[in-house]
Amino acid sequence: MKNILVSILLASSLHAAPLTLTYDKPVSNWEKEGLPIGNGSLGGVVMGGVNDALIQFNVDSLWTGDENPDGVYDNKTDGSSTFGSYQNFGELSFKQLGRSDSLAKVTDPFEHHTSSRQTVQQSIDGKANTKWCFEHHDKSIIWQADLRVSQPLHSYSFTSANDVPGRDPAQWKLEGSDDGTTWILLDKQVDIAPMDRRGQKNTYALKNSAKHRYYRFTFIPRKDVSHFQVAEISLDGIGLGEVPAAPDGYSRSLDIANAKHTTTWQADGTTFTRQAIASFPDQVIAWNLASNRAGSISGAIQLTGAHPDLETVDIDGQQLRLRGTLPNGLRYEARAQVIAQGGNVAFADDTINIRDCDSVLILLAADTNYVMSSQAGWMKGDPAEKTTVRLADASKKTWQDLLTVHTTDYQGLFSRVSIDLGETDESVSKLTTDKRMDRYRQEAKDLPRPCLDPELEALIFQYGRYLLIASSRPGSLPANLQGIWCNSNSPAWFSDYHSNINLQMNYWLAETANLSELAEPLFDMLSAGVPVYSKHTVAQFGDVPGFVTRMSINPFGGSGWNWNIEGTAWLAQHYFMHYEFSGDKTFLAERAYPFMRDVSRFWLAKLKRHENGSLVVPNVWSHEHGPYEDGTAHAQQLMHDLFSNTLTAGEALRSSPTSDSTVDNALLDQLRETIPQLHGPKIGSWGQLMEWMEEKPKFEKSNHRHTSHLFAVFPGSQINLRKTPKLAEAARVSLTQRGEVGDSRRSWTWAWRTALWARLGMPDRAHGCIAGLLAHNTFDNLWTTHPPFQIDGNLGITGGMAEIFLQSHVEMLELLPALPDAWPHGNVKGLRARGGHFVDLTWRRQKLVEATIHPATDSKITIYYAGKTKTLNAKKGAPVSVTW
Numbered sequence: 001m002k003n004i005l006v007s008i009l010l011a012s013s014l015h016a017a018p019l020t021l022t023y024d025k026p027v028s029n030w031e032k033e034g035l036p037i038g039n040g041s042l043g044g045v046v047m048g049g050v051n052d053a054l055i056q057f058n059v060d061s062l063w064t065g066d067e068n069p070d071g072v073y074d075n076k077t078d079g080s081s082t083f084g085s086y087q088n089f090g091e092l093s094f095k096q097l098g099r100s101d102s103l104a105k106v107t108d109p110f111e112h113h114t115s116s117r118q119t120v121q122q123s124i125d126g127k128a129n130t131k132w133c134f135e136h137h138d139k140s141i142i143w144q145a146d147l148r149v150s151q152p153l154h155s156y157s158f159t160s161a162n163d164v165p166g167r168d169p170a171q172w173k174l175e176g177s178d179d180g181t182t183w184i185l186l187d188k189q190v191d192i193a194p195m196d197r198r199g200q201k202n203t204y205a206l207k208n209s210a211k212h213r214y215y216r217f218t219f220i221p222r223k224d225v226s227h228f229q230v231a232e233i234s235l236d237g238i239g240l241g242e243v244p245a246a247p248d249g250y251s252r253s254l255d256i257a258n259a260k261h262t263t264t265w266q267a268d269g270t271t272f273t274r275q276a277i278a279s280f281p282d283q284v285i286a287w288n289l290a291s292n293r294a295g296s297i298s299g300a301i302q303l304t305g306a307h308p309d310l311e312t313v314d315i316d317g318q319q320l321r322l323r324g325t326l327p328n329g330l331r332y333e334a335r336a337q338v339i340a341q342g343g344n345v346a347f348a349d350d351t352i353n354i355r356d357c358d359s360v361l362i363l364l365a366a367d368t369n370y371v372m373s374s375q376a377g378w379m380k381g382d383p384a385e386k387t388t389v390r391l392a393d394a395s396k397k398t399w400q401d402l403l404t405v406h407t408t409d410y411q412g413l414f415s416r417v418s419i420d421l422g423e424t425d426e427s428v429s430k431l432t433t434d435k436r437m438d439r440y441r442q443e444a445k446d447l448p449r450p451c452l453d454p455e456l457e458a459l460i461f462q463y464g465r466y467l468l469i470a471s472s473r474p475g476s477l478p479a480n481l482q483g484i485w486c487n488s489n490s491p492a493w494f495s496d497y498h499s500n501i502n503l504q505m506n507y508w509l510a511e512t513a514n515l516s517e518l519a520e521p522l523f524d525m526l527s528a529g530v531p532v533y534s535k536h537t538v539a540q541f542g543d544v545p546g547f548v549t550r551m552s553i554n555p556f557g558g559s560g561w562n563w564n565i566e567g568t569a570w571l572a573q574h575y576f577m578h579y580e581f582s583g584d585k586t587f588l589a590e591r592a593y594p595f596m597r598d599v600s601r602f603w604l605a606k607l608k609r610h611e612n613g614s615l616v617v618p619n620v621w622s623h624e625h626g627p628y629e630d631g632t633a634h635a636q637q638l639m640h641d642l643f644s645n646t647l648t649a650g651e652a653l654r655s656s657p658t659s660d661s662t663v664d665n666a667l668l669d670q671l672r673e674t675i676p677q678l679h680g681p682k683i684g685s686w687g688q689l690m691e692w693m694e695e696k697p698k699f700e701k702s703n704h705r706h707t708s709h710l711f712a713v714f715p716g717s718q719i720n721l722r723k724t725p726k727l728a729e730a731a732r733v734s735l736t737q738r739g740e741v742g743d744s745r746r747s748w749t750w751a752w753r754t755a756l757w758a759r760l761g762m763p764d765r766a767h768g769c770i771a772g773l774l775a776h777n778t779f780d781n782l783w784t785t786h787p788p789f790q791i792d793g794n795l796g797i798t799g800g801m802a803e804i805f806l807q808s809h810v811e812m813l814e815l816l817p818a819l820p821d822a823w824p825h826g827n828v829k830g831l832r833a834r835g836g837h838f839v840d841l842t843w844r845r846q847k848l849v850e851a852t853i854h855p856a857t858d859s860k861i862t863i864y865y866a867g868k869t870k871t872l873n874a875k876k877g878a879p880v881s882v883t884w
Helices: 002-013 120-124 384-394 399-414 433-443 454-471 502-506 508-512 516-541 567-582 585-606 633-654 665-677 725-738 747-759 763-776 792-805
Strands: 020-023 035-038 042-048 052-059 090-096 105-107 132-135 141-159 171-177 184-189 201-220 227-230 232-235 251-255 260-267 270-279 284-291 297-305 312-316 319-325 331-341 344-348 351-357 359-368 418-420 620-622 625-629 813-815 826-832 838-844 847-854 859-865 868-874 880-883
Touching: 020 433, 035 251, 035 260, 035 270, 035 454, 042 270, 042 284, 042 359, 052 284, 052 359, 090 284, 090 359, 105 120, 120 132, 120 232, 141 227, 184 201, 201 232, 270 399, 284 297, 284 384, 284 399, 297 312, 297 319, 297 331, 297 359, 331 344, 331 351, 331 384, 351 359, 359 384, 399 454, 418 454, 433 454, 433 763, 454 508, 454 763, 454 792, 502 508, 502 567, 502 747, 502 792, 508 516, 508 567, 508 792, 508 826, 516 567, 516 585, 567 585, 567 633, 585 633, 585 665, 620 633, 633 665, 725 747, 747 763, 747 792, 763 792, 792 826, 813 838, 813 847, 847 859, 868 880
Parallel strands: 813 859
Antiparallel strands: 020 251, 035 042, 042 052, 052 090, 090 297, 105 141, 132 227, 141 201, 141 232, 171 184, 171 201, 251 260, 260 270, 270 284, 284 359, 297 351, 312 319, 319 331, 331 359, 344 351, 418 826, 620 625, 826 838, 838 847, 847 880, 859 868
16 A cells, blocks of 8 residues: 555656746847757857857867966967967858848957956947946957848947946947958047046947948047946947847747757748757757748858958868868868758858758868877867768768757767656746746845746756766867857856866766766866876976876866966866766776876875974965965865875775786875874864864955865765764854855855755755856856856756755765755656665655665665665665655
8 A cells, every 4th residue: 555655646746847948039149048059079059040040169179278388377479388268169150041130240359358247249238337348458449240231321329338438439440341351441530538428329420321241340449548448339220239029939949858959930821940959979060941831941051260360261062161270280170061952052152052942951060180198299180081071971861860869869868867846837837948037036036035946946957967968978078167168269267177166066967967977078188188287297396296287277288377286186086986986996997096196196295294283285275265374174175085085096996806006005004194194174263164274254254155165065075964063063154154145146156055055954055056046147048157157057056956865975875865845846866876876766745755776786775864774785787666
């Protein structure tokens, strides 16, 4: 009878939560509205409207820079070493014949460094209370618009920004062009006084009307004022920031269960459908244009690069080809091929014209000649060798063939985990994603009040898994600060690999959310960089054992900014975690242990004896907070984690049937002797976990975004509720003091605190951080923002949420350790625990109904729930169901 009741309860609690982002209007804003696709190394953001559509695309290895031996965190122009930057590759566009959405693209070709809220896009948003503003350094400024089609212009206007009149436009010329290369002067103004009022609009008429596709202003700023700014720039009569009204039945969507973007609408009795995928098996983006009426698809297809001074676009056979070489010698190439059913295909200059086709399949392949090897100089061969073969192979397949293979491959990863957090009311669930987000923001404004859209919260969990699959596959580079998606050649923080939490956070979900192999790119890049890291370490610190890196890392082994040397210990944790979850002794011996060993050697030599007798890390930061001092809690906790993991790894290899000769017994002895002598966590005068060896109330009682001194709670395990309850309580006091206000409202901060609160057994605080991320730091396309867009919030929140359902860091499987009141009924299937075991959980009325453990090995597994433990004698491959 009990089993029958359990089955009834399970059936009544299950429903299929939708896994699709939906919208009912075209997209114009890349960061806030564009929808991403990716296959690990090739990524795209689908943009545009009905008659002008495009896919902005990236390749993971399109980077400037080099090994950067001087460590300067900059992109220099004198030909010396540079840190470099992740780059925008270009756009694949389709313009429907005879019609245009007039979806203008406005750019700042010099890509002046601005805050994320004061970019060139704010000059066309129709809001006088926002502005384009930056420091000009006495250089000319260019604002350029591509209208997609030629449009007439009779006058233009500027609107003054909110403050500092001296920053208003002072001198400029307006030019027009039909090709974006040859420019015609249309108007010129000099010595223009600042506007009388803030928010004032001044209009300038052209002596002779013009008609061009491209228009640009070149501004000469006032030399006695450091910044240039303008609230609005208008080409009168031309809608720059406007998106045309959507036609009947318009819908665009991203189905993350199948990794497929779809746009559909009706016009003149015809239904049009466009679908796009980024296929890992075929290594192409495939974009299918179709309709239900024969001969209804006509238009122009173009391939446009983001490096006009370096690239060439031509017709190679029956393909568009874009080629170029970056200043560091990196060669890149993209090829687009069109396969049309019915109608005609013709080539003209840099365009493929299609006429009266039944359907059109566009295939895009792109790559560079980057190789992950310092010995090879990081570059080898010609990318054409790869792009040519990929298109040749993919072009032999139909759209349906490509879609089937792509879907099968993708679902082999994505479908491993399902999650149901409850059913959202139909009046909410039927809303488009942007409208649901607006409603959620309103509901969540009074945190930590629970919100009433559990399906949206389940969606953000699965969206993190989708984005990691799309931006980190075996053979690719790891996900950077923006994953794989970047529409700038000068992105914030160079879109690099930040090692003081961001890179690590990107991979928290890989093990727990059952995507373990997607962490391979992280290990590939770090291990390939070791020869360079070692060389730079010796140059900085002298003849020392082992290696460390600076804060920011590029794919050529170069690093920049400050010497975040303890951050390398944090990176080493991921090698050990991969072993903990997989049990892969070969990985441990060949990859994990050597990395951990050499980082440990550096730190064992670096420690100093404090006057209190303990060993401390000298002169380190509590990222990115307060002064540099000896023995910060963050550094000490990292050393405890590194040394403990390295010791455990070495002992595991020594006890292996085939003992590994790379294990240094003297090193293991030194680690055993050192770990107890490390200065450990301490509780302060007001019950807080101390961040420095001496109390600093000014910093400890702030709302700073970083909680560096809580590393030992998560992702470490030195402090936990089971073995160190007093220290866990001190961590709770510190985290409560930080709060979730002010500086703490950053995308990645919410994710970290979700995990911290879950580890500390505070479920509603953990849920409040999920709500905070969605309400305060998530765009309508569900990308998270620091600001600007950073993917660590998306990937980190999935890792944080996994800790709510399952924890395995204290030698047992803890089930539902932090289930919040907001999710009274639900289930999650396929999460992974240390030891490699997979776990399914179902709960009703806040109580666990059933847990199914899928053992990875023959072993004893201890389960903990609601204060009770059970021990299973598990057999590999024999699932065990447990009820409470």
